[in-house]
Amino acid sequence: MSNPVLVPENQQFIVVVPAAGIGKRMLASCPKQYLTIDNQTILSHTINRLLSHKNIAKVVLAINDDDAYFAQTTLVDNANIIRVSGGKERVDSVLSGLQVINDMEWVLVHDAARPCITHDDIDKLIKQCLVNNSGGILAAPVVDTMKLAIKSNANETMEVSKTIDRSSLWHAFTPQMFKTKELKQAIEQAQVKGLTITDESSAIESAGLPCILVSGRRDNIKITRPEDLVLADFYLKQQIEQNKG
Ligand code: C5P
Numbered sequence: 001m002s003n004p005v006l007v008p009e010n011q012q013f014i015v016v017v018p019a020a021g022i023g024k025r026m027l028a029s030c031p032k033q034y035l036t037i038d039n040q041t042i043l044s045h046t047i048n049r050l051l052s053h054k055n056i057a058k059v060v061l062a063i064n065d066d067d068a069y070f071a072q073t074t075l076v077d078n079a080n081i082i083r084v085s086g087g088k089e090r091v092d093s094v095l096s097g098l099q100v101i102n103d104m105e106w107v108l109v110h111d112a113a114r115p116c117i118t119h120d121d122i123d124k125l126i127k128q129c130l131v132n133n134s135g136g137i138l139a140a141p142v143v144d145t146m147k148l149a150i151k152s153n154a155n156e157t158m159e160v161s162k163t164i165d166r167s168s169l170w171h172a173f174t175p176q177m178f179k180t181k182e183l184k185q186a187i188e189q190a191q192v193k194g195l196t197i198t199d200e201s202s203a204i205e206s207a208g209l210p211c212i213l214v215s216g217r218r219d220n221i222k223i224t225r226p227e228d229l230v231l232a233d234f235y236l237k238q239q240i241e242q243n244k245g
Contacts, residue, residue: 009054010054010055011055011126011130012055012056012057013055013056013057013104013106013107013108013126013177014056014057014058014059014060014101014104014107014108015050015056015058015059015060015107015108015109015110015175016059016060016062016094016097016098016101016107016108016109016110017046017047017050017059017060017061017062017097017109017110017111017112018062018086018090018093018094018097018109018111018112019033019043019061019062019063019086019093019112020062020063020064020067020085020086020087020090020093021033021086021090021093021112021113023113023223023224025224025225026223026224026225026226027226028226030069031064031067031069032113032223032224033046033112033113034069034073035223035229037115037229037232037233037236038233038236041069041073042112042113042115042223042232043070043073043075043112044073044074044075045115045236046110046111046112046113046114046115046117047059047061047075047078047081049115049117049118049119049245050110050117050122051078051080051081052119053119053122054119055122055123055126056108056122057080058080058081058082059080059081059082060081060082060084060097060100060101061075061081061082061083061084061097061112062084062085062086062087062093062094062096062097063083063084063085063086064085064086065085065086067086070083082100084096084097084099084100089197090198090199091187091190091191091197091198091203094109094187094200095184095187095188095191097109098180098183098184098187099184101180104180105179105180106129106130106177106178106179106180107177107178107179107180107183108122108125108126108175108176108177109174109175109176109177109178109183109200110174110175110176111174111222113222113223113224114173114174114220114221114222114223115223115232115236116217116219116220116221116232116235116236116239117174117175117220118217118220118239118244118245119244119245120217120244121138121175121216121217121220122175124138124214124215124216125137125138125175125177125214125216126177128212128214129177129212129214132212134210134211134212135176135177135178135179135182135183135200135201135204135209135210135211135212136176136177136211136212136213136214137172137173137174137175137176137177137199137200137201137211137212137213137214138173138174138175138176138214138215138216138220139170139171139172139173139213139214139215139216140170140171140173140215140216140217140218141166141169141170141171141215142166142169142170142171143166144166145163145166146163146164146166146169147160147161147162147163147164148160148161148162148163148164149161170213172199172201173216173220173222174199174220174222176199176200176201176211178200178204178209178211182204182207182209183200183203183204185207186203186204186206186207186209187200187203189203189206189207190202190203190206190207193206219235219238219239221235
């Protein structure tokens with residue numbers, strides 16, 4: 001039997017947080033990360049969850065150069081937040097964050113719009129990646145029946161083309177964790193090839209590198225539409241009651 005790999009209790013990591021999006025689908029008057037839940041911005045909830053984890057030392061936060069909201073938050077004076085300029089797409093914001101990380105073997109990336117991330121899930125991801133010596137992502141198997149959609153010829157409505165086998169489909173969440181150098185190179189190569197990169201794993205996949213799926217909680221939602229705010233509020237309160245926050 002091989003020796004178990006021990007995860008050092010005090011190993012410290014940096015998390016890149018892309019937060020330069022506008023969040024058009026929220027139909028709000030400000031970028032969604034600045035909407036509030038319980039008098040705290042979504043961005044604050046997310047960053048507080050990350051920085052209160054025992055293995056997370058710093059957050060590299062990518063925000064828009066024209067962002068007028070961040071300066072008004074309490075996060076502005078936090079010495080554990082390194083601010084960088086966000087880019088046009090999420091992947092540009094992530095790459096901008098990776099450029100300031102030089103001496104860390106591993107890096108985590110977490111969406112600003114996922115405030116319900118729990119310490120247990122972060123523990124699980126870090127442990128699984130270190131034990132397997134592989135990049136990985138929090139994810140969950142798809143539970144609904146999945147349909148491939150096509151636009152109908154008659155009008156603008158969408159119709160079902162066919163049902164997709166869901167047995168090997170998973171929802172990809174964040175955090176996602178990879179070797180810093182490999183992720184940086186994978187993103188740069190994908191950009192040269194003109195590939196569409198919607199998460200870090202897509203870049204790693206295109207470079208032919210492995211990525212493990214670490215089963216995560218389904219309440220780690222990405223706030224995307226107005227109804228998600230109420231849900232996130234509920235989950236945050238539930239998690240605090242259950243000491244998961
Ligand atoms: O829009 P969506 O929810 O997919 O964005 C995911 C995350 O990426 C959000 O935290 C958003 O702020 C961030 N993002 C970014 N730069 C962009 C677009 C999105 O940092 N240009």
